[in-house]
Amino acid sequence: MWNLLQIELYKISRRPRTYIAFAAISAIVFIFQFAFKADGASYLNLMMQSVQDSFEIDRSKAINGYFMCYIILNTLLVQVPVLVALIAGDAISGEANMGTLRLLLTKPVSRTQLLMSKFIASFIFTVILLLWMAVMALLLSMVIFGVDDMLIFRVKGEESQIMQITKDDIIWRYVAAFGYAAIALTVIAAIAILLSIYAENSIGPIVATVCIVIVFTVVSNINVPIIDKNVKPWLFTSYLVGWKGFFYIATTPDGEPIKGSLENWPAIRNSLFILIGHIVLLLGISTYVFNRKDILS
Amino acid sequence: MPETQPIIEVSHLTKEYPGVHAVNDLSFTVYDGDVYGFLGQNGAGKSTTIRMLLTLVKPTGGNIRIFGKDLSAHRHEIMSQTGAIIERPDLYKYLSAYDNLKIFARMSGRRAGRALLMERLDMVGLADRWNSAVKTFSQGMKQRLGIAVSLIHDPRLVLLDEPTNGLDPQGIADMRNLIISLKKDMGKTVLVSSHLLSEIEQVATRMIIINKGAKIAEGYVHELLSPSNTVVTIETLDNTLAIALIHKEYPLLRPVTDGMQIRVNMDKARVPELVSRLAASGAGVVSIKPRHSLEEYFLSLTNQGQHVEPVADRVI
Numbered sequence: 001m002w003n004l005l006q007i008e009l010y011k012i013s014r015r016p017r018t019y020i021a022f023a024a025i026s027a028i029v030f031i032f033q034f035a036f037k038a039d040g041a042s043y044l045n046l047m048m049q050s051v052q053d054s055f056e057i058d059r060s061k062a063i064n065g066y067f068m069c070y071i072i073l074n075t076l077l078v079q080v081p082v083l084v085a086l087i088a089g090d091a092i093s094g095e096a097n098m099g100t101l102r103l104l105l106t107k108p109v110s111r112t113q114l115l116m117s118k119f120i121a122s123f124i125f126t127v128i129l130l131l132w133m134a135v136m137a138l139l140l141s142m143v144i145f146g147v148d149d150m151l152i153f154r155v156k157g158e159e160s161q162i163m164q165i166t167k168d169d170i171i172w173r174y175v176a177a178f179g180y181a182a183i184a185l186t187v188i189a190a191i192a193i194l195l196s197i198y199a200e201n202s203i204g205p206i207v208a209t210v211c212i213v214i215v216f217t218v219v220s221n222i223n224v225p226i227i228d229k230n231v232k233p234w235l236f237t238s239y240l241v242g243w244k245g246f247f248y249i250a251t252t253p254d255g256e257p258i259k260g261s262l263e264n265w266p267a268i269r270n271s272l273f274i275l276i277g278h279i280v281l282l283l284g285i286s287t288y289v290f291n292r293k294d295i296l297s
Numbered sequence: 298m299p300e301t302q303p304i305i306e307v308s309h310l311t312k313e314y315p316g317v318h319a320v321n322d323l324s325f326t327v328y329d330g331d332v333y334g335f336l337g338q339n340g341a342g343k344s345t346t347i348r349m350l351l352t353l354v355k356p357t358g359g360n361i362r363i364f365g366k367d368l369s370a371h372r373h374e375i376m377s378q379t380g381a382i383i384e385r386p387d388l389y390k391y392l393s394a395y396d397n398l399k400i401f402a403r404m405s406g407r408r409a410g411r412a413l414l415m416e417r418l419d420m421v422g423l424a425d426r427w428n429s430a431v432k433t434f435s436q437g438m439k440q441r442l443g444i445a446v447s448l449i450h451d452p453r454l455v456l457l458d459e460p461t462n463g464l465d466p467q468g469i470a471d472m473r474n475l476i477i478s479l480k481k482d483m484g485k486t487v488l489v490s491s492h493l494l495s496e497i498e499q500v501a502t503r504m505i506i507i508n509k510g511a512k513i514a515e516g517y518v519h520e521l522l523s524p525s526n527t528v529v530t531i532e533t534l535d536n537t538l539a540i541a542l543i544h545k546e547y548p549l550l551r552p553v554t555d556g557m558q559i560r561v562n563m564d565k566a567r568v569p570e571l572v573s574r575l576a577a578s579g580a581g582v583v584s585i586k587p588r589h590s591l592e593e594y595f596l597s598l599t600n601q602g603q604h605v606e607p608v609a610d611r612v613i
Contacts (some may be wrong), residue, residue, distance in 0.1 A: 099387025
């Protein structure tokens, strides 16, 4: 299995398309950092216009490395599924398209082993992608913008909130958030791998995965009670942004933030279980289908 | 010819797709040291059978034993001793020849060192292009690299599905020599499929012909292609005179007219004598084409598609 995994990682590392994802993330992060360095105050004014009379902050310190990373992650973690689909959607279909799938499957390895090695390789790719995001969006932003307490803007129901997390209470939240994002993105990888079993070129599963994410995300954002109650709990996209929960800090009855706390850990934990359940289910279906498939490519 | 240990034993193999019997109750045996020809026109079921032998396609019915073991129960063990090229030798185009060979060696469970990899590349004439990406290779070079990949783990059995497809004449000749060398120099058992009788005839020791997924004929090539089963097609200026001469001189032969031609089944050794007599009779020989009856039969399959006349009545 380790042998197969090494081979899969080597193949991924040698494909030019792999580096498109890293280049895309770098480009987006650089644009954000440049824009906020040049005119971050305007963004802050926009965000604070509803609370500027009741909340006094030192705006020169508000735009710091931690805040920048949060803003970037809010945008990037919507786009990264496309980059994960680019690799995972190619896992089986790309081999079928090249004609190498039939050669691989004549080797003394089981189909389940091959599928698992491809899934684990996709997972490792996802983790490396997130580590790259962490380096670019967090570490580089910390170097460029410095570090300080972090402001979180949040719309909860009808009201807007600003929460403040002290700078010594932030890093562990990012570690947990990136970990959560890795699991969330692995669901995307599992969907793409399942679809890639059915296809003989990479475009179909990649586009289909992205379409599923887009449609489900749109439905997840429809704020109608009947959908909130009956549809959203069944959509994995409802849980993709659960990483934000690590930045929602619990408060005392007086409204004071409690250091090291989470507002709703059970909700985060349940979301994680649901996402892991999706991964297990999708992999189970993939293994079943792949083991019964006639290889005609 | 004495038969040795069976390497592939296929019995009542069947593969059904909705409305189609791709392989229909097929049984055959390949023995140790055979170069076994698998002959059939396109769509006859050759590739489906080979894919079932390689566990790429699941049989609907029947049984496959390789090296004396049930394929489905001992897949891992059997595949570690089997090499294959299925139609085109598709490889990772963005990787070098060396990297492709290394990857497939590792997948075959063999940790091949640089010396062995280079030796195998040298064997197929690609040592000087070891570091070139496969996307820069010609079809013939890819085919040779495919052979190196299929042999890297030193398999006992090699399955080659239409290995000469897309090759130029030199490539075809090289492939033919390689197949002969696999048996002669390396002691491998080879199953090679083709839709061309001439290719099988030149390399195989035993052969099977299939049509619509079913066996038409099987046996030793030298027996199936015996000169005593030659169909001679004759065109003369006076066919009536020619037929009368054949009836008179060869009373056991039954010539038939086919348009402007006369066709007669006879021993190839007697053809020169027939030509001399026809020439002496004044019938005016325009052309004469001796062709083995199996080849004639196979061409009828190829040309007429659905036409099937039981070959066993005429050949075996």
